[in-house]
Amino acid sequence: MRDHWGDTLQPALVQHVELTAIAVVIGFAIAFPLALLAHRYGRLEHPVGVVSALLYTIPSLALFQLLIPFSGLTWTTVEIALVSYTLVILFPNIMAGLHSTPDEVLEAAQGMGLTRLQVLLRVELPLAIPAIVGGLRVAVVSTVAIATIAAFLLPDGLGYPIVLALKEPTPFKTEIYSAGGLAIAFAISCDLLLVALRRALAPWAVTGLA
Amino acid sequence: MSAAAEIVFDHVTKRYAGRDAPALDDLSLEIPAGTFCVLVGPSGGGKTTALKMVNRLIPFDSGDIRIDGRSVRDLPLTELRRGIGYVIQQIGLFPHQTVGENIATVPRLLGWPKRQTAERTVELLELVGLEARDAERYPAQLSGGQRQRVGLARALAADPPLLLMDEPFGALDPITRFRLQTELRRLHREVGKTVIFVTHDVDEAIQMGDRIAILREGGVLAQYDTPDAILAHPADDFVAQFVGEDRALRRLALRTLRDVTLEPGSQSEPGSRVSPDTTVRNAVSLMLETGDEQLVVVDGDRVLGVFHLRDAGELL
Numbered sequence: 001m002r003d004h005w006g007d008t009l010q011p012a013l014v015q016h017v018e019l020t021a022i023a024v025v026i027g028f029a030i031a032f033p034l035a036l037l038a039h040r041y042g043r044l045e046h047p048v049g050v051v052s053a054l055l056y057t058i059p060s061l062a063l064f065q066l067l068i069p070f071s072g073l074t075w076t077t078v079e080i081a082l083v084s085y086t087l088v089i090l091f092p093n094i095m096a097g098l099h100s101t102p103d104e105v106l107e108a109a110q111g112m113g114l115t116r117l118q119v120l121l122r123v124e125l126p127l128a129i130p131a132i133v134g135g136l137r138v139a140v141v142s143t144v145a146i147a148t149i150a151a152f153l154l155p156d157g158l159g160y161p162i163v164l165a166l167k168e169p170t171p172f173k174t175e176i177y178s179a180g181g182l183a184i185a186f187a188i189s190c191d192l193l194l195v196a197l198r199r200a201l202a203p204w205a206v207t208g209l210a
Numbered sequence: 211m212s213a214a215a216e217i218v219f220d221h222v223t224k225r226y227a228g229r230d231a232p233a234l235d236d237l238s239l240e241i242p243a244g245t246f247c248v249l250v251g252p253s254g255g256g257k258t259t260a261l262k263m264v265n266r267l268i269p270f271d272s273g274d275i276r277i278d279g280r281s282v283r284d285l286p287l288t289e290l291r292r293g294i295g296y297v298i299q300q301i302g303l304f305p306h307q308t309v310g311e312n313i314a315t316v317p318r319l320l321g322w323p324k325r326q327t328a329e330r331t332v333e334l335l336e337l338v339g340l341e342a343r344d345a346e347r348y349p350a351q352l353s354g355g356q357r358q359r360v361g362l363a364r365a366l367a368a369d370p371p372l373l374l375m376d377e378p379f380g381a382l383d384p385i386t387r388f389r390l391q392t393e394l395r396r397l398h399r400e401v402g403k404t405v406i407f408v409t410h411d412v413d414e415a416i417q418m419g420d421r422i423a424i425l426r427e428g429g430v431l432a433q434y435d436t437p438d439a440i441l442a443h444p445a446d447d448f449v450a451q452f453v454g455e456d457r458a459l460r461r462l463a464l465r466t467l468r469d470v471t472l473e474p475g476s477q478s479e480p481g482s483r484v485s486p487d488t489t490v491r492n493a494v495s496l497m498l499e500t501g502d503e504q505l506v507v508v509d510g511d512r513v514l515g516v517f518h519l520r521d522a523g524e525l526l
């Protein structure tokens with residue numbers, strides 16, 4: 001009998017972590033400055049929002065197919081699709097966070113003589129943290145899920161053992177269960193980490209009184 | 211302690227875009243340094259507009275506002291605002307910062323050393339009736355009244371010579387409001403700053419103000435004088451109606467038995483015993499209630515004198 005963990009599952013998990021991490025990091029690196037710009041120049045918010053919403057309506061498998069003529073059966077194709085989804089989740093959440101500062105808090109900040117940049121850095125961004133982390137949680141969990149579909153294109157990620165097992169005349173249930181279980185465990189671990197991050201960065205938001 | 215500032219509104223007019231009627235119509239007002247000036251009037255009279263022009267949260271069209279002779283337009287915006295305490299009804303504390311951090315906002319902007327800021331914070335908490343350990347709490351963990359105390363401490367932090375307050379107690383229950391009104395008066399006596407205080411409540415205006423400016427709809431100044439002078443001589447029917455029919459009684463409420471000349475009397479004098487801090491209005495009310503013609507004013511065991519019902523009318 002093959003060593004499932006060493007031969008198949010462990011590499012698949014590492015690939016899956018990489019696929020997810022790259023997608024979320026790049027998605028955030030694009031969504032965050034874009035949201036800051038849209039927050040500063042209000043006119044941008046709507047167009048960006050519409051484009052992201054459209055992207056989200058395309059089924060992931062279809063999006064992979066659409067991209068193959070351009071970038072082939074590569075990680076680039078997979079990542080472009082995954083990044084698009086994280087963008088769609090992160091951008092509106094970061095926007096909502098930046099908009100969540102109550103009017104009277106802004107008025108008080110202005111009245112005390114904070115500059116526009118100081119208002120952003122000392123008031124709006126800290127107050128946006130719960131919404132931003134909330135967006136990251138959804139983005140990470142859904143990316144972990146969507147990344148399994150990448151196995152239809154590439155022999156990588158936790159989706160691959162599942163695809164292989166499904167092709168057998170009598171599918172190996174253990175492969176399906178253990179790969180799926182790993183994906184769920186990975187998603188839950190990320191989520192717990194992010195909850196801890198929010199507690200650390202926004203202690204005021206977890207007192208339960210805000 | 212920095213000195214108080216003199217504020218002058220010099221023919222200030224403001225018309226909001228898309229509105230025909232001005233929100234503020236040729237307002238001229240001189241507020242001497244150290245004065246507690248109340249802007250009062252019906253809703254839409256332009257009180258908030260007038261206040262927010264001083265720290266330039268709202269730009270004005272014509273005329274000028276000067277602080278100690280200097281136009282507010284000549285100062286850099288941030289410098290102007292850091293030198294003015296600003297308190298609003300909704301308070302606007304930073305929810306993500308502790309009470310201590312909230313209070314330290316302006317000192318921090320001004321680059322005060324950490325130690326000085328920390329000492330000042332403790333001093334301010336005591337000044338506004340909070341405890342030093344409240345510095346660690348978040349705004350969400352405070353009551354409305356405590357929050358407004360923090361708002362006041364935050365506005366006073368860098369010891370500005372001018373304090374702007376827009377209906378600061380408007381959202382509080384009557385008991386808390388009364389307590390904070392009393393404390394703000396005491397605080398004003400202690401720190402001696404110029405205060406511009408907006409309210410639509412005539413009682414509050416009379417209780418708090420050294421001077422009252424009454425603004426009517428359309429942003430027109432109806433009268434600007436001391437509470438006593440306004441009650442004694444309302445400029446017109448609008449003012450008379452605005453301050454109420456019971457003007458005489460309201461005037462009596464402005465004075466305590468300490469302020470009136472008492473007739474000498476001894477321990478054997480008949481009549482209820484009252485403290486010299488009783489208002490003349492309450493003294494009259496008590497006599498009407500008991501049917502007595504006189505009261506004995508006592509300070510502890512000592513008799514200060516006798517106050518007669520007929521003397522009350524002569525005070526008006």
Ligand SMILES: Nc1ncnc2c1ncn2[C@@H]1O[C@H](COP(=O)(O)OP(=O)(O)OP(=O)(O)O)[C@@H](O)[C@H]1O
Binds near residue numbers: 233251256257258259
């Ligand atoms: N941003 C604005 N744009 C247009 N009109 C405004 C604006 N702010 C105030 N106004 C108008 O200007 C007038 C004066 O408003 P202001 O808020 O100064 O009155 P106020 O005396 O503070 O009233 P209140 O007691 O209700 O607070 C009102 O008619 C109001 O509708």
Ligand SMILES: [Mg+2]
Binds near residue numbers: 257
């Ligand atoms: Mg107002």
